[in-house]
Amino acid sequence: MKSFVFPEFQITRDEEKCGQCRGCERQCSFGTHTYDPAADRLISDDYKCAGCQRCVVFCPKNAIVVRPTPSFYRPNASWSREKLDDLKKQAETGGVILTGCGCDKPFRIYWDHIVLNAAQVTNPSIDPLREPMELRTFLGAKPDMMDISAKDGDVEIKTKLSPNLVVQTPILFSAMSYGAISYNAFRSLATAACKLGTYFNTGEGGLPREMREEFGRCAIVQVASGRFGIDAEYLNCGQAVEIKVGQGAKPGIGGHLPGEKVSLAVAETRMIPAGTDAISPAPHHDIYSIEDLSMLIYALKEATNYEKPISVKIAAVHNFAAIASGIVRAGADIIAIDGLRGGTGAAPKVIRDNVGIPIELAISSLDRRLRNEGIRNRCSIIAAGGIRCSSDVIKAIALGADAVYIGSAALIAMGCTLCQKCYTGKCNWGICTQDPRLSGRLNVEIASQRLSNLIFAWSHEISEMLGGMGINALESLRGNRDHLRGVGLYEWELDVLGIKGAGE
Amino acid sequence: MARAVLSESSLKADQLNENITTALIDATDLETKELNDQLMDLMLSGVKKVNIINVCGQRYIGTRLYTPQHLRMEIEIFGTPGNDLAAFLYGHKITVHGNAQDGVGNTMDAGEIIVEGRAGDVLGFSMRGGEIYVRDNCGYRTALHMKEYEGKRPVLVVGDSSQDFLGEYMAGGIVILLDLHDQTHKANFIGTGMHGGVIYLRGSVEPFQVGGQVAISPLDDADRVVLDQYVSRFVERFPEIGKSREEILNSQFVRLTPKSKRPYSNLYAY
Numbered sequence: 001m002k003s004f005v006f007p008e009f010q011i012t013r014d015e016e017k018c019g020q021c022r023g024c025e026r027q028c029s030f031g032t033h034t035y036d037p038a039a040d041r042l043i044s045d046d047y048k049c050a051g052c053q054r055c056v057v058f059c060p061k062n063a064i065v066v067r068p069t070p071s072f073y074r075p076n077a078s079w080s081r082e083k084l085d086d087l088k089k090q091a092e093t094g095g096v097i098l099t100g101c102g103c104d105k106p107f108r109i110y111w112d113h114i115v116l117n118a119a120q121v122t123n124p125s126i127d128p129l130r131e132p133m134e135l136r137t138f139l140g141a142k143p144d145m146m147d148i149s150a151k152d153g154d155v156e157i158k159t160k161l162s163p164n165l166v167v168q169t170p171i172l173f174s175a176m177s178y179g180a181i182s183y184n185a186f187r188s189l190a191t192a193a194c195k196l197g198t199y200f201n202t203g204e205g206g207l208p209r210e211m212r213e214e215f216g217r218c219a220i221v222q223v224a225s226g227r228f229g230i231d232a233e234y235l236n237c238g239q240a241v242e243i244k245v246g247q248g249a250k251p252g253i254g255g256h257l258p259g260e261k262v263s264l265a266v267a268e269t270r271m272i273p274a275g276t277d278a279i280s281p282a283p284h285h286d287i288y289s290i291e292d293l294s295m296l297i298y299a300l301k302e303a304t305n306y307e308k309p310i311s312v313k314i315a316a317v318h319n320f321a322a323i324a325s326g327i328v329r330a331g332a333d334i335i336a337i338d339g340l341r342g343g344t345g346a347a348p349k350v351i352r353d354n355v356g357i358p359i360e361l362a363i364s365s366l367d368r369r370l371r372n373e374g375i376r377n378r379c380s381i382i383a384a385g386g387i388r389c390s391s392d393v394i395k396a397i398a399l400g401a402d403a404v405y406i407g408s409a410a411l412i413a414m415g416c417t418l419c420q421k422c423y424t425g426k427c428n429w430g431i432c433t434q435d436p437r438l439s440g441r442l443n444v445e446i447a448s449q450r451l452s453n454l455i456f457a458w459s460h461e462i463s464e465m466l467g468g469m470g471i472n473a474l475e476s477l478r479g480n481r482d483h484l485r486g487v488g489l490y491e492w493e494l495d496v497l498g499i500k501g502a503g504e
Numbered sequence: 505m506a507r508a509v510l511s512e513s514s515l516k517a518d519q520l521n522e523n524i525t526t527a528l529i530d531a532t533d534l535e536t537k538e539l540n541d542q543l544m545d546l547m548l549s550g551v552k553k554v555n556i557i558n559v560c561g562q563r564y565i566g567t568r569l570y571t572p573q574h575l576r577m578e579i580e581i582f583g584t585p586g587n588d589l590a591a592f593l594y595g596h597k598i599t600v601h602g603n604a605q606d607g608v609g610n611t612m613d614a615g616e617i618i619v620e621g622r623a624g625d626v627l628g629f630s631m632r633g634g635e636i637y638v639r640d641n642c643g644y645r646t647a648l649h650m651k652e653y654e655g656k657r658p659v660l661v662v663g664d665s666s667q668d669f670l671g672e673y674m675a676g677g678i679v680i681l682l683d684l685h686d687q688t689h690k691a692n693f694i695g696t697g698m699h700g701g702v703i704y705l706r707g708s709v710e711p712f713q714v715g716g717q718v719a720i721s722p723l724d725d726a727d728r729v730v731l732d733q734y735v736s737r738f739v740e741r742f743p744e745i746g747k748s749r750e751e752i753l754n755s756q757f758v759r760l761t762p763k764s765k766r767p768y769s770n771l772y773a774y
Contacts, residue, residue, distance in 0.1 A: 095773030227630035227649065231613040232570030232594040256768050271632060271653040272675065276765045277699060281673050285648045286607055286626045295563070299591045299610065302540055302564040348772075423772075 005088045007046035010069040017063035018042060024055035024064060029426040029438055052419040054428035086349070097350065100422030100432070102249055102343040102386060102408055105353050109341075110360035110493070111392045115502060117483040119470035126472050128463035134473035135459055137403050139240075139380040140164030140309035140333040162333060163309050165220075165240050167403060168197030169459040170474060171393060173451075174338075174384050174407035175222050175244065175313070177203025179257050179266040179278065180345035180422070182439035184447065185414060185431045190215040191444060192451035201405070204228055204244060204280060205257075206269040212237040220311065223300065225254055226280035228270035232303055240334065241300045242311040243293070245284070248342025248359070248385035250351045251315030254282040257346075261425050263434045290323075294330035301331070309333035311382070316340070316362030317355070321369040328370060328379045335379050336405060337362050342385030343408040345432055346423035359385045360399065364497045367400025367479050390461035399497065400479040413454040414447045526553040536562045536586065544568050547577045559583030561605075566590040566598050566615075587624075590617050593634060606643070609636050614656070618741050625667075631658040631677065635734075638662045639742045645669045650701060652676025661738045663745060665689045671760070672715075675700040680734055682706045682752060684745060694718065695760050699767050703760040704731055706752070714760060717767045721759050731757065 011032070020040055024033040032048040033055065035041075049066060056064050073084055086097050119125040126133070141162035149156050173193055178186040180203060193200040194215060201220040206229020221238035223230055235241055246252065257266075257278035267274035287293050297310050311334035312327045314320060324335050339359025344352065363383045370376040383396045384405035393404050408418065415429035422432040430442035462474070471477055485502040486494045494501055527546050531539050539562045546554055547569055554577065556565070563586035569577060570592075578597045581589075584605065590598050591610035603621035607629065614633040625643035628636055633656035644667040647660055651674075658677040665683050670691045675698075683689060683706045695703060696715030704727065714720060723731070732753060739749045 089773045093773035096771055098772040227611050227651075230592070230611055230630075231632075232592050233572075235592065236570060236572075256771075259766050267653075271656070272651055273653065273700070276675065277768060279649075279673060279675070279697070279699065279768070281649065281697075285645055285672070286610060286629050295587055295607070298536075299564055299567055299588045302537075302567040303570065303592045305544070305568060306537075 001092055005085050006071055007069055009049040009051045009066050011044040012065045014063040017061040019061050027055045027058050029428050050419045050421040052428050053417050096348045098423050099349040099420050101418050101420045102341040103353050113487050113489050114395050114484050118468040123470040125470050126467035128467045133463040135169045137167050137170045138164040142377040170403035171455055172198050172405050173200040173410050174405035175201035175203040177205030178269055179205040182433050184439050184442040184444050188444050188447035191448035194218040195452050196455050208269045224280055225284045235303050240309045242313055244313045246315030248315050248338030248356055249344030250347040251317050251355045255280040261434050290326040290330050297331040311336055316357045321365045324366050328375050336382040339385030359383055361496045363399040363401045390458035394462050394465050398477050398480055398484050413450045525551050527551045529556045531556050532558040540568045547575050553578045555580045557582045559585050561586040564588050566593050566596050570594045628660045632656055633658050635659040637738055637741050640664050642666045647671045647679045649673040650677040661734050666691050668692045671695040671703050673697040677701045679703045698762040699765050705758050706755050708758055717763055718760050719763050723757050723759055
């Protein structure tokens, strides 16, 4: 059937600059560029372009420009080009529109409507270059009361403490499975996490055996509905276990890792036959209630000898705060909430763009709910989904999060350009692919260095902002909404966020 | 530290295979965690076999028993163990002299479970290895998302039948329902989303009872060999059923297999 969808991108090549080196041809896994030997020039097929900018960055002559196509349907506020194109694709295939990355629709980004405080005159600001700033964070349940005894100057804690994760900076790498991302990308995250004193999350694809000893100390191992790659050794090699119930990019639905991406090594790690679809059902079929969830939480505590905190990850949806309260009561030590803009390797576009609520609102309502119920100390909150910079992190913490997960931001640090073609498995940046030719482009040493640099820079910026507020420990900012003010927000939004308007 | 010393001695016990020691736990008034603490301590001290009496609802029996040196243990349970019996089981053998509840063998990796009675819902959920034998019936959602991998091929044999959603999302393994009391299989939605593995039913099943992804076919010789092997083991474990291996094998059986390993391959547009 002839497709009526026209190309998304227009590729122009400056023929005077182009040296016919054919680098662009080699760089593009989508087959966009081909060499015509008769004419001794390169030809580009706009239809095949994913807009990932790989050829642009790697053209030694800087001869290529890829931009959104100037072609247009007659402008129509209701029928946008995207709506028309998606509709045509569905008319041509009868399929569900698949996409990658996080929701790109213009829902209000609350981070950009919240401003931070700074100390002036009274309560002087602190210079982080001169004075110690404490960013270290403990994730896990804290006791209701601390019973201590002091004898001859020695203090002893008598209360039995729950296991906690210690992070040197409140930024962890979000769950991205080996299978969804390449081995090199996965290993880069692990390497950077260990170097930085934080954690990476295995996602639901297991942890390759050869990585367990070296990287287990900075791994959060995930248990999702597909139960891939899970055995007692896997559960015990990490420092925490996370039960994945939901994901911000696709709340309420499961995942299908297509057989094409289940290579031998991915199959071995997931412990399934190569080439079969790895299907994660929408729910955990042993969890239909909070009581069932509690059963799995304690099964995992049993399986790990009560030595590791158990996290439960849910998507932020309408009534999630009440559910989260149940999750805390079910025995979870950490709740990870993933907001509307959370990323994914593959999700139906209609789900990605229409289901869930923004993380900013979710953090605040969850923190408030747990405080009101007097159980906030019994779990830590990790917020995820749309954290783009250090100020997003610090605002998340002031709204009540203990730490944040970053996914898209980490991938961008490694080279991702959010082209949203993750589900094709042809990622030219070597991140979201199992093709050894492509994944080999990602050098673990360099990629992990880029990740370390990013977290180092953000941590320093967080220290600067904290110092500016006259605070020398992140703990003092946690849930401290007095340091936030809203700009351009409606009353109800300020109420949900629990912050005042600017000037108030 | 004490545990490390104990585990050293257990290694020695491992080498002397004939030196099998049996311990007894009275589970009366023991909480789940207390019972499992005791089991772990016994295993680390080199005990190879434990009988637990007066079990009444204690959960996760066998779940904790993971050691890096892969110690193995045999457990006999007298009474009724609670939910998630043998969840994540790592190669141990558990016999229940009585009924079991929900979640038996949840995400089990290896080992053997024998239930001299019935089992509840979500039996063998996501199980990847080992064998489970249940003498009587089992509940809903049996063998959900059971999977297999290389040498690991889980087996579940049930003496009677199961409720709805048997083998949903099944990705591997062997499930055998013997319907020994000729009650016929009443489950619906059998094998919905199935993309691997095989289910053998003694007797027959109507097409409306199975999911759209499932093919119903008669047995071939290879199937007979598999059935023979596991029915023999079943009869060995439960002589009280009063039926011989031949008697069972000479009945009619049907085989359920997935039509495709890629049930969702045509779902998407790019």
